[in-house]
Amino acid sequence: GINAEYGITYYDKILDLFRFASSKVTTNFDLWRSYAALHLDVAGKEDVSKGIGYLIKAYHSASLYIEKSLEEFLKCVECSGVLHGYVMKESKDSATYAQHLQSLKSILMILVTKGNKLIATLDEGSESRDACVEYISEANKHLEEVEEAQLYV
Numbered sequence: 290g291i292n293a294e295y296g297i298t299y300y301d302k303i304l305d306l307f308r309f310a311s312s313k314v315t316t317n318f319d320l321w322r323s324y325a326a327l328h329l330d331v332a333g334k335e336d337v338s339k340g341i342g343y344l345i346k347a348y349h350s351a352s353l354y355i356e357k358s359l360e361e362f363l364k365c366v367e368c369s370g371v372l373h374g375y376v377m378k379e380s381k382d383s384a385t386y387a388q389h390l391q392s393l394k395s396i397l398m399i400l401v402t403k404g405n406k407l408i409a410t411l412d413e414g415s416e417s418r419d420a421c422v423e424y425i426s427e428a429n430k431h432l433e434e435v436e437e438a439q440l441y442v
């Protein structure tokens with residue numbers, strides 16, 4: 290996080306910089322992931338709903354090439370895991386909860402579908418293939434949780 294004693298005075302300037310950068314560059318995973326962190330990880334400045342929105346943008350910017358790139362797939366795995374944690378903890382009364390659940394469901398479905406395509410290109414028995422299989426299994430569990438949560442919205 291940003292050190293409250295020294296860095297917090299720059300928080301608004303940092304946000305302005307991100308707003309400017311993200312208006313120019315819309316498909317940079319690291320940019321959106323960092324923007325999300327400013328809303329999720331900075332003590333006293335939390336805006337979980339905005340942070341989740343930026344994580345969703347981060348995911349979609351990396352998901353374009355999941356089935357072709359192990360690196361992009363791993364970014365999406367990490368991002369969807371963080372998203373799952375925040376969305377499932379979001380207040381059921383939040384105005385954005387149902388929308389975030391639906392986005393997360395879509396994200397997990399893309400991850401599983403494209404991840405399976407990636408697995409087909411990886412060597413049988415390789416470490417990376419085994420890891421991908423494990424990640425997809427985890428995504429399927431998250432998907433079940435999301436679908437169950439949607440029953441009560």
